Amino acid sequence: MTSTREPDERLTGAGPLALAALAEITPAETVGAAAGHEVHEDGTVSLRFAASMPGYPGWFWTVSVAAVDGADPTVLEAELLPGDDALVAPEWVPWSQRLEEYKAAQAAARAAGEDMDDAEGASPDGDEGEDGSDDDAEDDDEASFLHAGDVDGVDIDELDAGAEGESPDGAEDDSE
Structure with missing residues (x-):
């Protein structure tokens, strides 16, 4: 201009x-x-x-x-x-173009016989860590899992199982 x-x-x-x-x-x-x-x-x-x-x-x-x-x-x-010598961010590339480049790289890797995950050291099932073991800290937890009704330490499912013999108004069913 x-x-x-x-x-x-x-x-x-x-x-x-x-x-x-x-x-x-x-x-x-x-x-x-x-x-x-x-x-x-x-x-x-x-x-x-x-x-x-x-x-x-x-x-x-x-x-x-x-x-x-x-x-x-x-x-x-x-x-x-x-100016001409200024440090600037790289030109923006739309997501769709980046995805196309990623898919092309994946296809090239498959054609070369590589699995992209295996090339990065991960197992096919994705559970093994860097040391190759399938042992997670969460797997060692023997405690029972809680749901929203267990927060106070009372298991609602146990209460429901004990209440099967009760009538809806809370009185016990003597029909047995």
Whole structure:
């Protein structure tokens, strides 16, 4: 979006205005020296300042300014943008493409005769640990399993079994 048109001297000289705009969004010590400008086709100018924040090498504070005939320059926007040497996150890849790549890798492994789980050291049933034993700490627990009715230590199932001879109103059934 750059052009070879001559920049408006009022805009390229609007460094103090750009620094004032940056002072509203970031501490002054995070703004470094002027790092040039870019003239856009619509006549706006983006002024760049080096970012002097730890963790942001290669980034630039960019302030876009414009001026209407007969008016003073004004700030359009201020932002932190990566330069060519900036550390940025990799481009996002949609889940569907990542899944396709995973399925292709699985198919290639099957074609090569490998089982992906076996290649990673897991057993086919998935129960063996790193040492190859099928012994889990939970398997050693001999205590009976509790359900919601057992929280107070009373087994509801035992009470129900003893109550089979009782009538619904709680009296014992003498019909036997």
